[in-house]
Amino acid sequence: PACLSVVIPAYNAEATLIGVVQRVLSIPQLLEVVIVNDCSLDRTGAIADELARFYPAVKVPTTR
Numbered sequence: 001p002a003c004l005s006v007v008i009p010a011y012n013a014e015a016t017l018i019g020v021v022q023r024v025l026s027i028p029q030l031l032e033v034v035i036v037n038d039c040s041l042d043r044t045g046a047i048a049d050e051l052a053r054f055y056p057a058v059k060v061p062t063t064r
Contacts, residue, residue, distance in 0.1 A: 001029070002029060002031040003031055004027060004029045004030050004031055005031050005032045005033075005034065006024050006030065006032070006033050006034070007034045008021070008024070008034065008035045009036050010036065010037050010038065010040065010044050010048065011038040011039070011040050012040045012042050012044060013040065013042075013044050014040070014042040014044050014047060017035070017048065018047060021033060021055070025058075030057060032057050032058075032059055033057055034060075034061065035048040035051065035052070035058065035060050036061060037060070045060075
């Protein structure tokens with residue numbers, strides 16, 4: 001059963017975020033992936049949002 005939550009802190013991870021998330025999504029027990037963008041200066045935030053739209057298990061917390 002799905003029981004594993006993975007939190008991925010991301011800072012300027014534009015080049016690697018998609019590959020990392022795809023590898024994590026292959027874990028059989030995965031419940032969710034939470035990507036936390038730490039004020040990146042590149043496209044990390046936009047890529048995280050795209051991943052969340054494409055994969056239901058990917059969550060991106062909103063900032064205030």
